[in-house]
Amino acid sequence: EIVMTQSPATLSVSPGESVTLSCRASQTVGTTLAWYQQRPGQAPRLLISAASTRATTIPPRFSGSGSGTEFTLTISNLQSEDLAVYYCQQYYSWPCTFGRGTKLEI
Amino acid sequence: EVHLVQSGPEVKKPGESLKISCKASEYNFETYWIGWVRQMPGRDLEWMGIIYPRDSDTRYSPSFRGQVTISADKSINTVYLQWSSLKASDTAMYFCARQSGRALYDSFDSWGQGTLLTVSS
Numbered sequence: 001e002i003v004m005t006q007s008p009a010t011l012s013v014s015p016g017e018s019v020t021l022s023c024r025a026s027q028t029v030g031t032t033l034a035w036y037q038q039r040p041g042q043a044p045r046l047l048i049s050a051a052s053t054r055a056t057t058i059p060p061r062f063s064g065s066g067s068g069t070e071f072t073l074t075i076s077n078l079q080s081e082d083l084a085v086y087y088c089q090q091y092y093s094w095p096c097t098f099g100r101g102t103k104l105e106i
Numbered sequence: 107e108v109h110l111v112q113s114g115p116e117v118k119k120p121g122e123s124l125k126i127s128c129k130a131s132e133y134n135f136e137t138y139w140i141g142w143v144r145q146m147p148g149r150d151l152e153w154m155g156i157i158y159p160r161d162s163d164t165r166y167s168p169s170f171r172g173q174v175t176i177s178a179d180k181s182i183n184t185v186y187l188q189w190s191s192l193k194a195s196d197t198a199m200y201f202c203a204r205q206s207g208r209a210l211y212d213s214f215d216s217w218g219q220g221t222l223l224t225v226s227s
Contacts, residue, residue, distance in 0.1 A: 001168075034213035036151075043201055043217040044143075044151065055215060087151055091211040095167035098151040 002026050002090050006099035013104055018076040021102045023088035025069045032092040035064055035073045038101075039084045047086075048073065080106055108133050110140075110202055110218035117224045118192050125188040126221045128202030135183040136160040139205040141214065142176060142187045146198040156205065157185060165210070192225045199223075 003026040013019050023033070031051035036044040046055040048064035051071060061076045075082055085101040113127045128140065141156035155166035159178040166176070175188040185202055200221045203214035 032211070036214075043220050044203075044214070045217070046206070046213055046215045049206060049213040049215070085149060089151075089153075089213065091209075091213055094165060094211060095169070096153045096211050098153065101149050101151075103149075 001095060002029060002093060002097050004088055004090055004097050004099035006086075006088060006102050008102060009100070010103045010105060013078050013106060015078055015080060015106065017078050018074065019078060019104065021073045021075075021086055023066075023071040023073070023099050025071075025090055025092075028068045029090040029092035031067050032090060033064075033066070033071050034089045034091065035062075036087045036089065037082075037084045038087065039081075044087065075104075078104075078106070082106070108204060108216040110204060110216055112200075112202055112218040112221045115222040115224070117226070120192055120194055120225055120227055122192050122225075123188070123190050124192060124223070125186050126200060126223070128185045128187075128218050130183045130185070130204065133204075136180050137208065139208075139210070139212070140178070140185045141203050141205060142174075142185075143201045143203055143214070144170075144198045145201065145220075154187075156211075159183075159185065192223075194225050194227075196223060197225045 033051045035048040038044040052064045083106045088099045109131045139156045142154040144152040154170045157164045202218040204216045205212040206215040
């Protein structure tokens, strides 16, 4: 099973700042990597698939990059609604696995 | 817009059985894999398994194989997650989610609202 490691676990940020979240895979996953946002009390929402492709309706201030084992999610011009936990997921191999998440505190 | 509507919260006792549901609409139900994701109190998301409704081909994570059963009824566009004997450790939120593409493994582009299961004596 591929282990996904996210860092940091928690990040304190201010509105208007930019932030970069990291996700590392225990072995290569190519670009089969997704990012999700989970706001308090809500279901996860797909932000990015294929490492860098924004999902429908996701604004361009969310961007993903990386390949192989190292990936990042960058959120620019942070808004209060970005307070959430962000998860990465690999779908390169079975079973698909999630990271433990990075919590953004505004 | 894809809709996935899950059944309501459940409170059960250890040893009881349960089947929760996820009804899909606004897309071709038979030709997209749908999966189940567990989120125990705290925060981790766990990929449990997926099913292809057209032929009910099902794939389980090793952690969940034998612990749950995933099934589908394509006549009513509904996927199910079933337990035969619940344990307290099954207490969690369960999400159904549709995979984005037709590939065997893919990201989840649409999610249900979640079903909260509490198992307690």
